[in-house]
Amino acid sequence: MRRDFLKGAAATFAAVTMLANGGAVFAETAAEFYKDAKIKWIVPYKPGGGYDEYSRMIAPYLEKYTGASVEIENMPGAGGMKGANEIFNSPPDGLTIGIINGSAMVTNQLSEIEGASYKIADYNYLGRMVADLRVLVVGTNSPYKTFDDLLKSESDVVVGATGLGGSTYVDAVITGPAFGIKQKVVHGFDNSGDVRQAMLRGDVTAMWGSLGSAVQGVADGDHVIVAQSDVERSPLLPDVPSVFEYVDALPNAGEIKPVLEAWDALNAVGRPVAAPPGIPADRLAFLRDAFSKAISDPEFVGAMTKAERELSFVDGERMGKIATSATNMTPEVKKLIVAAVRGEI
Amino acid sequence: MTIIEGMTSGFLQSVSLGVIPYLAVGSIFGLVIGIIPGLGGHFAMAMAVTFLYTMEPGAGIAFLLGAHATVAQGGGLTAILFSTPGTGQNAATLLDGPPMRDNGRAGVAVGAAMASCFLGATFGAIVLACLIPFLRDVVLVFGPPEIFVLAFLALTFVAVLGKEDLIRSLIAALAGMLLAMIGLDNVTNTERFTMGSMSLSDGLSLVPVILGLFAVAEMFELWAKGGALARGVDKPLSARETQKQIFEGIGLAFKNWWLVVRCSAIGTGMGLIPGLGSAPAAFVAYGHAKQTSKSPETFGKGNVEGVIGPEASNDAVEGGALASTIAFGIPGSSSMAILLSGLFILGLETGPRMLNQNLDIVFIMIFTIIIGNLIGTLVGMFLVNPMSRATSIKSEFMVPVLMAIIITGAYATDRSMFDIGVTIFFGIIGLIMKILNYSRSALLIGFVLGFAVEKNLYLALLLKGPFFFMQPLPLALTIFTIGFLAYNVVMIIRHRRSAASPLTARKPNS
Numbered sequence: 001m002r003r004d005f006l007k008g009a010a011a012t013f014a015a016v017t018m019l020a021n022g023g024a025v026f027a028e029t030a031a032e033f034y035k036d037a038k039i040k041w042i043v044p045y046k047p048g049g050g051y052d053e054y055s056r057m058i059a060p061y062l063e064k065y066t067g068a069s070v071e072i073e074n075m076p077g078a079g080g081m082k083g084a085n086e087i088f089n090s091p092p093d094g095l096t097i098g099i100i101n102g103s104a105m106v107t108n109q110l111s112e113i114e115g116a117s118y119k120i121a122d123y124n125y126l127g128r129m130v131a132d133l134r135v136l137v138v139g140t141n142s143p144y145k146t147f148d149d150l151l152k153s154e155s156d157v158v159v160g161a162t163g164l165g166g167s168t169y170v171d172a173v174i175t176g177p178a179f180g181i182k183q184k185v186v187h188g189f190d191n192s193g194d195v196r197q198a199m200l201r202g203d204v205t206a207m208w209g210s211l212g213s214a215v216q217g218v219a220d221g222d223h224v225i226v227a228q229s230d231v232e233r234s235p236l237l238p239d240v241p242s243v244f245e246y247v248d249a250l251p252n253a254g255e256i257k258p259v260l261e262a263w264d265a266l267n268a269v270g271r272p273v274a275a276p277p278g279i280p281a282d283r284l285a286f287l288r289d290a291f292s293k294a295i296s297d298p299e300f301v302g303a304m305t306k307a308e309r310e311l312s313f314v315d316g317e318r319m320g321k322i323a324t325s326a327t328n329m330t331p332e333v334k335k336l337i338v339a340a341v342r343g344e345i
Numbered sequence: 346m347t348i349i350e351g352m353t354s355g356f357l358q359s360v361s362l363g364v365i366p367y368l369a370v371g372s373i374f375g376l377v378i379g380i381i382p383g384l385g386g387h388f389a390m391a392m393a394v395t396f397l398y399t400m401e402p403g404a405g406i407a408f409l410l411g412a413h414a415t416v417a418q419g420g421g422l423t424a425i426l427f428s429t430p431g432t433g434q435n436a437a438t439l440l441d442g443p444p445m446r447d448n449g450r451a452g453v454a455v456g457a458a459m460a461s462c463f464l465g466a467t468f469g470a471i472v473l474a475c476l477i478p479f480l481r482d483v484v485l486v487f488g489p490p491e492i493f494v495l496a497f498l499a500l501t502f503v504a505v506l507g508k509e510d511l512i513r514s515l516i517a518a519l520a521g522m523l524l525a526m527i528g529l530d531n532v533t534n535t536e537r538f539t540m541g542s543m544s545l546s547d548g549l550s551l552v553p554v555i556l557g558l559f560a561v562a563e564m565f566e567l568w569a570k571g572g573a574l575a576r577g578v579d580k581p582l583s584a585r586e587t588q589k590q591i592f593e594g595i596g597l598a599f600k601n602w603w604l605v606v607r608c609s610a611i612g613t614g615m616g617l618i619p620g621l622g623s624a625p626a627a628f629v630a631y632g633h634a635k636q637t638s639k640s641p642e643t644f645g646k647g648n649v650e651g652v653i654g655p656e657a658s659n660d661a662v663e664g665g666a667l668a669s670t671i672a673f674g675i676p677g678s679s680s681m682a683i684l685l686s687g688l689f690i691l692g693l694e695t696g697p698r699m700l701n702q703n704l705d706i707v708f709i710m711i712f713t714i715i716i717g718n719l720i721g722t723l724v725g726m727f728l729v730n731p732m733s734r735a736t737s738i739k740s741e742f743m744v745p746v747l748m749a750i751i752i753t754g755a756y757a758t759d760r761s762m763f764d765i766g767v768t769i770f771f772g773i774i775g776l777i778m779k780i781l782n783y784s785r786s787a788l789l790i791g792f793v794l795g796f797a798v799e800k801n802l803y804l805a806l807l808l809k810g811p812f813f814f815m816q817p818l819p820l821a822l823t824i825f826t827i828g829f830l831a832y833n834v835v836m837i838i839r840h841r842r843s844a845a846s847p848l849t850a851r852k853p854n855s
Binding site: 221 | 673
């Protein structure tokens with residue numbers, strides 16, 4: 001009890017000196033706080049899968065730079081929302097953090113889905129691990145080789161998707177009609193692996209997905225990437241056209257472009273690492289610093305590069321801005337995106 | 346790397362000093378996790394993944410997969426001795442395992458189960474090895490139309506499962522399918538039967554439902570009745586007697602080798618199909634064992650074939666389940682998804698690159714399944730004696746302890762308090778079903794397969810139109826299913842007639 005009081009007093013003292021002297025003294029106290037502490041890192045999905053892999057890969061490096069032990073806790077439920085709620089509502093002591101599905105949490109908030117007890121703009125972000133670069137792939141066993149082939153297709157292109165309103169579905173129903181692709185979206189698959197298997201069998205022709213879920217199939221020669229979602233071509237895919245390169249040629253480019261931009265802004269939210277609102281400023285600064293060191297640790301970057309897992313780090317402050325700006329869209333665009341997420345298109 | 350090179354290198358690595366200790370630790374760990382009710386392969390792997398960072402690829406993969414390969418073995422022990430499924434795939438073992446224990450033949454049941462597990466796992470692993478050259482083609486045989494018909498075929502096995510009558514089994518199976526509908530529907534994005542609860546919107550998880558239906562219901566009953574868990578047995582078997590029985594059980598598994606092979610084939614085949622899981626495989630194997638047995642009427646009363654069948658198949662699943670994971674990096678189950686994460690942490694690729702360049706890793710997996718199960722069998726035998734003594738402890742002591750373990754197991758998988766409520770709720774349902782003579786196994790099969798049936802029917806209709814079953818393979822399977830069902834209906838009617846005739850009058854079904 002008395003010790004806690006002293007600690008609190010020290011923190012207050014440190015906070016006061018911080019205002020006067022800048023960060024030096026401050027970081028020291030936060031470092032002391034985290035030394036041998038236990039950080040709970042929430043993964044809002046089951047073990048296995050991208051979010052879990054990214055978390056488990058970076059955990060040892062975060063331990064290295066914080067001095068704390070990092071314990072991964074999987075908390076699946078409600079499409080990642082249960083974990084996101086849990087992070088948001090956990091005590092703001094800086095000992096609970098986690099990775100969230102940023103894009104989905106933004107769209108959940110926009111569509112005012114029930115059960116969301118978070119505000120995407122109010123999280124304290126430590127940074128973003130990876131943006132959700134979306135790619136359109138077609139099976140190598142299909143007659144289509146490029147995005148132009150799809151645009152010119154006379155017959156329906158069968159696009160596989162997971163759940164109605166899931167991200168693979170939203171991608172398809174936003175881009176398909178925008179570019180006038182003749183397509184039939186077949187949804188109801190369990191996960192992107194399930195769609196991939198259907199594509200290998202030739203049951204479906206194409207699918208949207210994250211770059212991370214597509215790389216293995218590309219390397220194995222199962223499918224090719226024909227389009228990407230970023231305004232600028234990603235450095236990882238210099239030869240794949242962005243859908244934005246096709247917008248200006250459309251007769252109704254003025255209407256389509258804001259929709260695609262809103263979609264791109266959503267994807268940019270990607271997979272941020274978040275902490276609840278209200279954690280002490282010194283600890284937040286310390287965590288942000290440790291996270292940025294961990295994610296740029298050469299050993300970590302090397303392992304991720306070898307495994308072909310993309311990283312696109314932005315720092316915590318910038319991440320906050322990206323998340324906030326993703327929620328800003330014109331009423332017409334918002335209506336369209338919400339309709340896509342609800343599966344009403 | 347040729348197959349022979351890969352096999353030799355894989356074998357040498359598996360038994361090398363750098364790998365075998367990890368394999369042994371992993372297998373024993375898996376065995377123990379399997380013994381604890383509610384904790385299954387998924388949980389064992391999620392725990393094991395945490396230790397991978399500093400391991401060499403070969404050691405890591407042996408450790409991880411070893412932990413997954415032996416859980417069904419441990420679970421079988423719990424099922425037979427404590428009437429509690431250690432993992433989901435052991436639910437079918439409950440039909441004949443505990444009755445054998447009550448007949449004073451616990452050792453035989455456990456010995457047969459352990460040996461069948463080992464034989465089944467070996468079968469699955471060998472099939473996987475033989476399939477390597479055409480692994481990719483084999484996995485792609487199964488699309489939505491095929492999976493729909495197969496899941497439906499598996500469903501029809503409820504007709505032959507229990508000692509309960511057919512109508513009640515069908516009611517239970519359909520109720521199970523309705524339970525599977527709970528939650529957010531992938532197809533229409535609507536919530537079904539959730540009553541506005543966010544916890545229900547993800548649907549019911551398998552583990553708490555199984556624990557409730559079988560384990561908790563059993564505890565309630567035991568509590569009400571009093572006495573020891575093993576009924577009809579005056580005093581625990583002596584160590585010597587248990588040992589003798591175990592060897593008798595092992596002998597029986599080898600003697601019924603043809604049954605083991607057929608049930609293993611069912612397990613491996615169903616393991617190849619994504620999304621079906623291993624619990625239905627064990628039930629189908631049980632149904633098959635019962636149907637082909639010379640004395641089907643003794644099933645449910647402690648027939649060793651009713652233990653051998655499901656235990657062989659639930660370990661043979663492993664070989665099949667690995668196929669799509671290795672061939673394409675597409676996990677067919679949540680456990681395989683963790684395995685992929687583990688491979689990722691170890692820096693290994695799957696798919697053609699693994700089949701071409703890292704074939705030795707594939708063979709390490711294959712040998713891990715075989716050696717891991719062998720270790721599991723050996724260690725498991727030493728656990729039988731102390732565990733079987735516990736079955737004679739009075740229920741006043743036993744029930745609280747087991748309940749605490751069961752509730753913890755229900756909570757641990759997803760760390761969800763809600764699951765504890767689900768477990769207790771289904772405990773009450775299970776008890777009521779048991780008293781009213783409704784088949785809990787049928788309910789479970791309906792629950793497990795309901796989702797697969799619905800999803801694949803929808804996809805098959807969308808992809809291939811209303812006559813999706815007219816393609817060669819689905820058509821053949823459909824005809825087989827109808828034939829199987831017709832045969833059973835005829836047999837049941839004939840059985841009822843003979844039962845109704847005065848000469849062979851017997852106690853009517855209550």
